Amino acid sequence: MDALRDTLRDALSGSLPTSFPTSTVVLILTLYLLLHHLQSSPHHPGEPPILPSRLPFLGPLVGMALQGGRYLKHLGLSHPHLPIFTLPVPFSRLYIVTDPSLAMAVQRASKTLDFTPLVPDITRRVLGLDEEAVEVMRRGEGEDGGGFLGGVRSVVYGALGQGRELEDLSLRAGRELSCEVATWVQKVDGKGETVDLLIWVRHFVAQGTGRLLYGRDNPLASGQEMEDAFWDFDHGLGGLLAGVFPGWTARKAWRGREKLAAAFEEWIRDGRYREEDVPDIVKQRIRIAEEHGFSTAAAARSEVSFLFAGIVNTATTTFWTLLQIFARAGLRDVVRGEVERCVSEDGAEGEGRLSLEKLKTDCPVLLAVVRECLRLGSDTYSVRLVKTDTELAGGRYMLKVGSVVQIAGGVMHADQTIWGDNADLFDHTRFLTTAREANGNGHRSEGENRPKVQQSVSGGVHPAAFRAFGGGKTLCPGRHFAINEILAFLAVIVLTLDIEAADGSGKIKIPRKNDSVLPVHVLEPVEPVKVMVRRREDARKITVV
Template identity: 30%
Template structure:
């Protein structure tokens, strides 16, 4: 076979000429010079890292490797890199800059509590890109006055509006809507037809989404006559199209109607649907939540242009629905696909711990008699709902809920270091201190912390609710102990950013799950013999809970009304 030199020889006799030979001999020198230059450039562009800072992890592809993988895997990038490096925290090279990545839960907890790590710069960066505010509104919202407004909104207005009676009022409104949903579900048409006792749900994701969106919008905005989501049903789909496009929209690419077509169109549907509610000041209705009203009053009182209020407030229903829907979905999936013995244990807990029954509005002398009357059909089923009550009376159900959050929450909290800060953790690796430099972006990967073996053990990638029951009996701070679980379990964030709406969301989810357990048997749609658990999708860097991989095709379920539960009227009371 001819050599490469022969192929490029100028002579007819395949003799390598002087010029070709010289070129061939210079190739190693050229490669050597290129390698030296590459090393030099890499050295010059590698960010300087203080020995006290987290250790530097360079990308496999110089300069851009971490960026490529971050966009490719999004939140899972951190889980993968955390497992690969086995580090609690690292400095990641991004081009010639750096980002801190925190994976150890105790360091994440310290970061979330630190006042020197702020998300205001991120709000500034994305407010215009995501919500397309006017030039006047953007100028205000990205000014120091706008920064103060963001801090007041996050630290004072929102937490206050979701506490005490404000939260109770919202919860009662949502539970009232859910009672209508399940009362209708328990009374299918054709009451004499056996087939009517089977309810076909072709797409559990779509059903879960609609059930929670309807309940939550009623709690947020008040009666149907002014609720934007019930007046504009297309807003439900638009909300989740917008959510799926958040990362793309946040980049602020030119011509978003082309570069982010679906998200851009969804954003327009949402802002247009919200516009009459805010222009006509319907948030003053007494049934409207303080969460909606207090936010609107602060924005208007601070001089945010009126036309920008609906654009800004498309994030409000996102906050109330986008993470609760997938959490409930995965909880239902895990319960529905559990073995029969486990399902019966869950039913028994709900029956004994949460269920009361009044038949024809008459009082019975003891709970046993009340619960027995439901077997005759009809009547009113009353459930006591509350996070503390469920935790106390339904330990296995509570463990299912916690394990669902551990496995599905992928949240990455992004902050900027406002001044040089030292973080110290207390995990299995010890309490080493790390210096975070002013101006550097920090990504705290809660999802990665939920998958670290030193806290959760070798079965960390399995769905095993019993781990939370086991932890309660384990002393010390070893793997899977109560202390390890307390340290590593952070689905709601922490510090000033601890989710203020978590108790409202828990009440909604427990009302749905308890009712499904009590009144229905379930089987795969279409006569399938075995359940096929849906796959997780890609966890976004902007939201917190992973959606199913294929939302459109979904996960089909047949609900069969249990004997004695047909025609029941449902009611939920706050515990």
């Protein structure tokens, strides 16, 4: 700023080179100083501290476009004294929350800080919904349980909440993924295969989840081309979300989305969603779409989003967890021992019956590794629209109507004041506690040193600091199903297969995550991980029960 003021002074005094139009310089610099002053001026005395940009108003948007999630994460970690700060953007404000207690306050203020009003426009850009479908989504959006969004929310929460339907769906998911592994083992015939671990895992998850949710005759079952279209769509979500001529700026993702939408439209028109192997949750979603006036094409695009929700985070979390487990022989042996205790021999000869219920309760180390991988890999943001002026922290902060609040999960997950000095390193033990620690006494008792998984983040860590599944009204309704599915898939792989470095070095390299993209889900690695996967000599066929 001082340099700009000096330049402006030179221009006014006539000391700039004569070849440079002084009036133009004065105009540009005056405009810049005016915009800088405007962006630095709070809209209310209680507005959170402003972090002005060198490029007034546009800086945050450019930063996020060029650096992805790394931009806001760097800002948050660079200003640890600010639990919330303001980023001025054109015609609005972004309030970035980096403190768990304030995140909890935002979650509790769900009547005035709400994600729902943002849903129609976001889905229009990401899914390519037409204006009629967007208008249907807007109707009843402010009513609890009302309209299309309320109906879908009721169905999804009902099916994926704790209960028999969740248990049945989780068992089916485990069996589908177990079949994928068994089919692969039979194909390679004991020889093993060098694979890209992420691509290998996500193929199993895509095919297994496709059958689970949409039956054997689902769109992804038609061939690799359709699965490739799905991942093209996933990898270009940021460009679609930006909404700037996506047919050109995000062409690969746009084409992938359109191919998926066309396949789902045909699937619905043919009535394949009525088949017995399609679960009730999908049938009810399509019924609600039809009742609220969605066209078949719009209903198809809605199902693309549901398929996306069922595949992407499960695949990427499984990848990171397998990588961390098999990169550490000691951890692999501990996890394998836990999982072995969940297998009974009362099945057919050479077959083990893996109890999903025991996996959830008797495998604390495995679950701790999953949670730590979610912490390290999830830089996602929970977003709310400020519907009316809202005070936080007892009136200390004022959030102005029309602005957007973002709870910065990536900042909290990397905050050393929350997770300790090793916050940037993998350490699954932060999610473990021994029986002695849980009992809070020094008396020895049977099994006191057996690790027990924390059912919630404890040990002095604020419960809102773990953001992998969001929080409050937007807490992921599929979190229980996702954890069940991931645990079952991991257990089958750990029992059945060995994973080693492809180069024979004995050391699997763990790359860093790619945080230069918008963090719409668990982040992928910056480079492929090649491994050798082969069947264990004493492996049995595993059935999830």
